[in-house]
Amino acid sequence: MPGKSRHNPEQLTTYYYPLPTTHHPLMFRVSRKIEFCYGHRLLGYEGKCRHLHGHNGVVVVTIEVSELDDRGMVLDFGDIKRVVSQWIDEHIDHRMILSREDPAVPALEALGEPMFLLDVNPTAENIAKLIYDFASAEGFPVVEVQLWETPNCLATYRSGR
Numbered sequence: 001m002p003g004k005s006r007h008n009p010e011q012l013t014t015y016y017y018p019l020p021t022t023h024h025p026l027m028f029r030v031s032r033k034i035e036f037c038y039g040h041r042l043l044g045y046e047g048k049c050r051h052l053h054g055h056n057g058v059v060v061v062t063i064e065v066s067e068l069d070d071r072g073m074v075l076d077f078g079d080i081k082r083v084v085s086q087w088i089d090e091h092i093d094h095r096m097i098l099s100r101e102d103p104a105v106p107a108l109e110a111l112g113e114p115m116f117l118l119d120v121n122p123t124a125e126n127i128a129k130l131i132y133d134f135a136s137a138e139g140f141p142v143v144e145v146q147l148w149e150t151p152n153c154l155a156t157y158r159s160g161r
């Protein structure tokens with residue numbers, strides 16, 4: 001029955017290339033890199049990071065939308081820089097990011113050292129979350145914040161969607 005063979009081109013379309021019944025929506029995504037310096041130390045940790053030390057951190061803020069604006073953009077990179085970079089500059093750049101529980105806090109406070117205190121350990125993971133939460137609260141459709149603590153160590157905080 002040559003007309004009903006599975007090699008018939010019309011049937012190939014039917015059998016081998018069905019339209020997908022479910023699919024994920026396609027999205028546009030842009031990222032902005034921001035560099036800053038910070039100091040910290042980790043409590044309850046036995047490695048080198050239990051001592052006060054610093055990092056040249058690189059944070060990458062990623063924004064995602066399903067439709068572009070009138071300019072054909074997800075968002076102006078300048079807007080992320082203006083809002084997020086400014087907050088980083090004013091609050092955590094060149095500061096000690098420490099746990100509120102850290103016994104070093106009163107001594108640094110007495111010396112007038114600038115600090116940013118967290119309710120949690122100031123790991124790269126928690127600093128990534130701090131920046132994610134700030135950017136989200138400012139209304140950016142942020143889906144992911146990555147913090148490169150060193151050129152080899154990356155922590156990511158991202159939306160589960």
Ligand SMILES: [Zn+2]
Binds near residue numbers: 040049053054055149
């Ligand atoms: Zn560190």
